[in-house]
Amino acid sequence: MTNDQSNTAKTPCPTCKAPTSMETPTAPFCSSRCRLVDLGKWMREDYKISRELKDTDLDQLE
Ligand SMILES: [Zn+2]
Known part of the structure; x- marks a missing residue:
């Protein structure tokens, strides 16, 4: 971590x-966790469009 605030452009984490x-x-x-959250958000949106996620789907993932 540096403490240089003079010439570092910052953007808000999506x-x-x-x-x-x-x-x-x-x-x-800002972190790999936020990147995964954003990726998961898009994947869930895709699920919503295609079909509802059911309990049986979760069983198949196990
Ligand atoms: Zn973040």
């Missing part, structure tokens, strides 16, 4: 809106 440096390995997300 997931949690935290200011995120573009030097972050997971940019524009």
